[in-house]
Amino acid sequence: MKLIMAVVQDIDSPKLVAELTRNNIGVTKLSSTGGFLQRGNTTLLMGVEEERLDEVLKIIEKICRPRKHVIAPFPASPGETMAPYPIEVTVGGATVFVMNVERFEKI
Known part of the structure; x- marks a missing residue:
């Protein structure tokens, strides 16, 4: 068995949870905040059983596109200057961690 932890943008979360549920994949949703943009994420x-791992990863990849x-200028570290103009960054996609599960019990 594998534990998948996926950090996705809030905007992608409802559609992803719906698709996972439609495919009989149990999911627990946690609110989180990203460190770089200080915006809401969903973890x-x-x-999942190991044989379903690729299926789940494909669903995540299909829905969570970069x-x-x-972003507006933001202050840099103390002693550094602020960026003088808006900066374009790539956001979205998903950060996915896959871990082995030593033991699983549903009580």
């Missing part, structure tokens, strides 16, 4: 936890986003 999803899923326990997108461009322009």
